[in-house]
Amino acid sequence: MTQQPDRKIRVALVFGGRSEEHSVSCSTAASVMGALDRDRYEIIPIGITRQGQWVLVDDDPAALRLTPQQTPEVGSTTSSVIVPMQIGDVSLRTLEPGHLPAELGQVDVVMPLLHGPFGEDGTIQGLFELADLHYVGCGVLASAVMMDKHYMKVVFEAAGLPVGPYRVITDRAWRNDSQAAIDTIDTLQYPVFVKPCRAGSSFGITRVTSSEGLREAIEEARRHDPKVIVEQGLVGREIECGVLQGHGTDEPRVSLPGEIVVVSGHDFYDFDAKYLDGASVQLTSPADLDDEVTAKVQDVARRAFEAAGCEGLSRVDSFVTPEGDVIINEINTMPGFTPTSMFPVMWAATGLDYPHLVDDLIQLALERPTGLR
Numbered sequence: 419m420t421q422q423p424d425r426k427i428r429v430a431l432v433f434g435g436r437s438e439e440h441s442v443s444c445s446t447a448a449s450v451m452g453a454l455d456r457d458r459y460e461i462i463p464i465g466i467t468r469q470g471q472w473v474l475v476d477d478d479p480a481a482l483r484l485t486p487q488q489t490p491e492v493g494s495t496t497s498s499v500i501v502p503m504q505i506g507d508v509s510l511r512t513l514e515p516g517h518l519p520a521e522l523g524q525v526d527v528v529m530p531l532l533h534g535p536f537g538e539d540g541t542i543q544g545l546f547e548l549a550d551l552h553y554v555g556c557g558v559l560a561s562a563v564m565m566d567k568h569y570m571k572v573v574f575e576a577a578g579l580p581v582g583p584y585r586v587i588t589d590r591a592w593r594n595d596s597q598a599a600i601d602t603i604d605t606l607q608y609p610v611f612v613k614p615c616r617a618g619s620s621f622g623i624t625r626v627t628s629s630e631g632l633r634e635a636i637e638e639a640r641r642h643d644p645k646v647i648v649e650q651g652l653v654g655r656e657i658e659c660g661v662l663q664g665h666g667t668d669e670p671r672v673s674l675p676g677e678i679v680v681v682s683g684h685d686f687y688d689f690d691a692k693y694l695d696g697a698s699v700q701l702t703s704p705a706d707l708d709d710e711v712t713a714k715v716q717d718v719a720r721r722a723f724e725a726a727g728c729e730g731l732s733r734v735d736s737f738v739t740p741e742g743d744v745i746i747n748e749i750n751t752m753p754g755f756t757p758t759s760m761f762p763v764m765w766a767a768t769g770l771d772y773p774h775l776v777d778d779l780i781q782l783a784l785e786r787p788t789g790l791r
Contacts, residue, residue: 434492437534445484465492577725589644614643654737676703
């Protein structure tokens with residue numbers, strides 16, 4: 419899309435959503451609102467309630483920040499935002515019972531700042547594809563497959579990327595014979611991490627040190643997703659790497675790696691450690707790795723991004739073993755995106771600060787054609 423030089427680029431920020439990561443998404447939106455250059459961009463803040471209603475939200479970052487004292491929430495209103503479903507019509511509208519639709523005007527690009535199911539999993543990306551709208555981030559396929567930790571690993575293994583041992587427990591397997599499902603985990607070494615297959619922000623994850631804790635941990639994961647993955651704990655450092663799509667036909671760009679170390683109060687990097695108890699965690703970027711291991715981490719991240727067919731951005735999480743091997747853990751197609759989240763921190767260490775990072779993502783979305791590509 420060619421931008422008109424005589425007007426601002428109109429960006430619809432979409433956040434909130436139906437997933438458990440609703441408040442995290444609101445916090446991400448607050449950060450992006452504060453970073454966008456208002457001389458260049460006009461923001462249309464659109465919140466999605468937990469019930470799925472799309473509503474206009476005040477352009478007030480302070481009301482959306484996630485803190486120990488405040489859990490932000492998108493509230494419902496009598497007026498809903500309507501997305502056009504006709505090619506060439508890129509004007510959003512609001513609809514209120516008993517009134518004619520009201521025009522919000524043309525939207526140049528949508529920035530979906532949604533985490534978890536019904537936002538990061540290809541569903542909303544499919545809506546934007548049907549509406550022929552430019553949007554930031556991965557497309558339908560990459561979003562859907564990378565949201566499911568099981569099929570994510572299938573893709574990585576097929577691409578020849580190193581993956582740790584794991585087992586999957588489907589809803590049908592659990593309901594047919596839960597003990598038989600538990601028995602499949604016997605080949606893994608403890609500790610193991612029991613996770614919902616399609617959740618984020620560490621919701622529903624339990625670290626289990628013996629078979630006695632498996633059933634309870636699986637039931638906890640199933641509260642968030644009927645499909646569960648059990649991963650063998652790996653000895654190594656948790657190292658992350660940011661990836662950005664290249665402009666035009668350029669190769670994907672990789673950041674300097676970062677490292678997460680939980681120093682106190684938590685068995686692993688859980689929700690509270692990520693968002694509420696910053697003092698318990700050390701985020702370091704660039705990570706203290708030698709040049710050879712750094713290159714390995716970046717190579718795995720780039721290969722994972724391309725194997726998954728990612729676009730826009732992703733964060734690739736790996737383990738670096740004491741022997742210097744790199745084992746991929748997972749990829750996040752819409753990673754935590756506040757200025758203190760690891761993805762922006764790594765890019766800042768690489769030379770791309772937060773406002774320019776947001777700008778780069780919007781430009782990538784505008785460059786990318788709509789439709790099949």
